[in-house]
Amino acid sequence: MQENLSREEIKFLADIDDEIRKTLKASRYRHSVSVANTAACLAMRYDVPIYDTLLAGLLHDCAKNYSPPELLSLCLKKNIPVGETERSNPSLLHGKYGAYIARNKFGVENEDILSAIRYHTTGRPGMTRLEKIIFAADYMEPLRNQAPDLAAIRELIFTDIDSALLLILKGTLNHLKNSDLPIDEMTRKTFDYYKEKAIGQ
Ligand code: DGI
Numbered sequence: 286m287q288e289n290l291s292r293e294e295i296k297f298l299a300d301i302d303d304e305i306r307k308t309l310k311a312s313r314y315r316h317s318v319s320v321a322n323t324a325a326c327l328a329m330r331y332d333v334p335i336y337d338t339l340l341a342g343l344l345h346d347c348a349k350n351y352s353p354p355e356l357l358s359l360c361l362k363k364n365i366p367v368g369e370t371e372r373s374n375p376s377l378l379h380g381k382y383g384a385y386i387a388r389n390k391f392g393v394e395n396e397d398i399l400s401a402i403r404y405h406t407t408g409r410p411g412m413t414r415l416e417k418i419i420f421a422a423d424y425m426e427p428l429r430n431q432a433p434d435l436a437a438i439r440e441l442i443f444t445d446i447d448s449a450l451l452l453i454l455k456g457t458l459n460h461l462k463n464s465d466l467p468i469d470e471m472t473r474k475t476f477d478y479y480k481e482k483a484i485g486q
Pocket residue numbers: 316346349370374377405406407423457461466467468469470472473
């Protein structure tokens with residue numbers, strides 16, 4: 286059963302909304318709100334705290350206003366570990382740095398929320414329900430219209446979230462291959478994990 290949001294939670298969400306509206310460009314702000322609302326619907330379906338999905342959704346791209354070189358130097362300065370693919374493709378770091386901002390600027394302490402922000406681009410093997418919801422909502426929120434299989438994913442996500450994740454990961458890997466972009470080790474591991482899981486069932 287879902288708890289209603291408290292007045293303090295509603296106020297904090299409104300403050301975060303104001304903050305990201307100021308720092309992100311308009312289309313990125315609208316995407317963030319759309320991820321939050323989509324994630325909240327999935328929270329109702331999968332019995333995850335709605336507040337956590339709203340907060341993680343609003344904040345997941347909070348570092349997206351930094352350029353890739355800025356993200357790289359900020360992560361190095363704050364001793365955030367940077368992998369090989371991230372070094373050559375530092376836009377991948379907006380999740381890790383976003384989690385840093387969420388903790389250090391906005392005071393978010395819930396590790397599940399921080400991890401959902403951190404891994405929202407690549408996913409990770411063994412994601413929690415909240416992590417899965419943010420990863421999926423980022424891909425299928427209503428304003429997205431480019432990726433293949435969106436209609437199937439939007440249907441499947443409410444009945445079989447792991448199969449929907451697999452479709453999302455397949456779509457991401459195909460997109461990366463077609464665009465000749467390096468595949469991050471974590472993206473690959475996440476795909477392998479959810480593929481194995483599907484076969485094992
Ligand atoms: O920040 P958003 O645009 O909302 O979405 P996102 O955080 O999922 O980032 C999307 C981009 O990240 C998209 O262009 C694909 C890319 N991406 C995801 N996994 C990998 C990746 N890019 C590389 N180079 N390697 C990956 O493994």
